Amino acid sequence: MKNALTFAAVAEAATGLGLLIVPSLVVQLLLGEQLTGVGIPVARVTGIALIGLGIACWPGPALVGMLTYSGAATLYLAYLGFAGGLAGVLLWPAVALHFFLTALLIGGIPRTLRE
Numbered sequence: 336m337k338n339a340l341t342f343a344a345v346a347e348a349a350t351g352l353g354l355l356i357v358p359s360l361v362v363q364l365l366l367g368e369q370l371t372g373v374g375i376p377v378a379r380v381t382g383i384a385l386i387g388l389g390i391a392c393w394p395g396p397a398l399v400g401m402l403t404y405s406g407a408a409t410l411y412l413a414y415l416g417f418a419g420g421l422a423g424v425l426l427w428p429a430v431a432l433h434f435f436l437t438a439l440l441i442g443g444i445p446r447t448l449r450e
Contacts, residue, residue, distance in 0.1 A: 340392055348389025354382025376415055383407045402440040409433035 353361040358378035362370040370378060384404055391400025412430045415421045 337394070341394070344389040344392035346389075347385045347392070351382040351385025351387075351389060354378050354385065356382075358382065373421070376411075376419065376421060379411060380408060383411060398440060398443055402437065402444075405433050405437045405440060409437055 350361070358375050359370040362368065362374070362378060387400045387404025387407070389400070390403050391397040393400070409430060412426060412433065416426050416430065
């Protein structure tokens with residue numbers, strides 16, 4: 336089972352990395368359709384989530400995967416708000432929530448290391 340979990344973790348993280356770097360190509364290869372407009376940042380956030388999932392499923396503490404996802408989502412969503420020109424009514428509350436969760440997860444690192 337450990338080998339299957341490791342394989343799945345690598346596959347999901349690789350797919351996530353592809354969605355983060357070249358979202359249009361990955362969607363074209365998977366679904367046969369072009370990705371445009373707001374679909375690109377949504378695909379990138381999905382890529383971040385898949386990378387976090389892959390890290391969380393890797394042998395070791397799941398905290399690292401959630402911390403990776405929450406921290407990266409905070410940075411990317413803030414980037415979209417500042418430089419990307421995208422800002423729905425829930426963008427900044429989502430940035431604040433992810434920032435708060437990231438801080439909580441960082442605070443949990445010492446306890447995880449003691450276990």
